[in-house]
Amino acid sequence: SVYPHDGDDTETLLNKADIAMYYAKDHGKNQFSFYFDDLKTDAKRTFTLDSELRKAISNKNEFEIYYQPKVNYQKQQIIGMEALVRWHNEILGNVSPGEFIPYAEETGLIIPLSEIILEKVCLDAHELIGYGYKMPIAINISSIHFHQPNFITSIQQILERNNLPANHFELELTERTIMNNEKETTRKLILLKHMGFKLSLDDFGTGYSSLSYLVEFPLDCLKIDQSFIKQICSVSDKQAIVHAIIQMAHRLQMSVIAEGVEQRDQVKLLGEMDCDMIQGYYYSKPVPLDEIMEFLEFWELEIEGK
Numbered sequence: 001s002v003y004p005h006d007g008d009d010t011e012t013l014l015n016k017a018d019i020a021m022y023y024a025k026d027h028g029k030n031q032f033s034f035y036f037d038d039l040k041t042d043a044k045r046t047f048t049l050d051s052e053l054r055k056a057i058s059n060k061n062e063f064e065i066y067y068q069p070k071v072n073y074q075k076q077q078i079i080g081m082e083a084l085v086r087w088h089n090e091i092l093g094n095v096s097p098g099e100f101i102p103y104a105e106e107t108g109l110i111i112p113l114s115e116i117i118l119e120k121v122c123l124d125a126h127e128l129i130g131y132g133y134k135m136p137i138a139i140n141i142s143s144i145h146f147h148q149p150n151f152i153t154s155i156q157q158i159l160e161r162n163n164l165p166a167n168h169f170e171l172e173l174t175e176r177t178i179m180n181n182e183k184e185t186t187r188k189l190i191l192l193k194h195m196g197f198k199l200s201l202d203d204f205g206t207g208y209s210s211l212s213y214l215v216e217f218p219l220d221c222l223k224i225d226q227s228f229i230k231q232i233c234s235v236s237d238k239q240a241i242v243h244a245i246i247q248m249a250h251r252l253q254m255s256v257i258a259e260g261v262e263q264r265d266q267v268k269l270l271g272e273m274d275c276d277m278i279q280g281y282y283y284s285k286p287v288p289l290d291e292i293m294e295f296l297e298f299w300e301l302e303i304e305g306k
């Protein structure tokens with residue numbers, strides 16, 4: 001393993017040193033020292049990340065949930081928001097989920113971490129409902145978590161404990177998570193749907209290209225990946241793909257959300273292509289709970305004119 005766990009960090013360092021040595025034989029001394037320094041820094045960071053993440057999971061208080069609104073373009077309404085975890089650590093500073101979520105998945109720490117995230121989202125949901133904001137909250141579901149045999153029971157228990165119905169939530173799953181041809185996956189998705197969850201397919205277009213599962217699975221929404229949106233105004237092929245995805249989704253009774261929308265031109269073009277929902281920095285970055293409440297209040301007053 002590249003990642004040190006309790007007690008085996010020396011071994012990992014030695015293995016990396018060996019690799020560096022072999023590498024140096026072929027590439028000369030200078031490159032050796034560069035490569036070796038990088039490895040040392042990497043291994044040290046991973047070691048700290050591991051121990052700090054374990055601590056943070058047992059204390060629970062270093063994690064915070066940020067929220068990003070999802071906007072219905074035609075109605076100019078906020079129809080939901082996505083919960084995105086943030087980790088503030090004393091030693092490492094703010095670690096991005098792009099770094100610690102994959103690490104948590106490799107080490108299995110994602111299971112307790114996902115439960116902490118869900119608990120925190122439930123607390124925030126009560127706060128939001130208390131202020132009259134009843135739109136569903138989307139939660140990112142890790143593949144490792146989803147494939148646990150007790151996945152459904154565990155989220156059901158957390159919702160029951162917090163007295164919240166499943167239809168207050170949307171689950172964001174990636175293609176990687178549900179594309180495995182297992183009957184068990186279809187069974188789980190149907191069960192979740194029956195429980196009342198909305199189901200979305202995240203990062204659509206980046207994973208496998210088989211489309212047959214779109215018919216098989218009870219999905220409500222496709223989220224078109226940021227990489228398509230980024231060049232939608234400049235590359236006509238990307239524009240064609242996005243347009244085709246929107247039309248296909250609508251034929252299959254699914255709604256479409258474009259993510260990573262940053263510019264006015266992109267919003268306009270997506271509107272013309274009949275994209276249902278927009279998410280991205282154009283409207284708001286993911287922000288802490290108190291800021292999303294301010295944003296929702298502002299939106300009601302200024303945009304909807306309530």
Ligand code: C2E
Pocket residue numbers: 068083084085096097098101117140141142202203259260261262279280281282285286
């Ligand atoms: P994702 O689910 O695809 O989330 C979208 C990412 O794009 C978020 O990054 C968000 O902050 C960012 N984003 C949103 N709008 C824009 C935009 O207009 N421009 C650009 N450049 N970026 C935008 P973030 O929060 O760093 O999360 C990265 C990934 O980490 C997420 O990708 C998701 O896969 C994972 N993740 C984040 N929070 C959670 C969580 O609570 N649970 C799990 N299992 N995974 C999470």
Ligand code: CA
Pocket residue numbers: 082140172202
């Ligand atoms: Ca997501």
Ligand code: CA
Pocket residue numbers: 202203223225226259
């Ligand atoms: Ca995404």
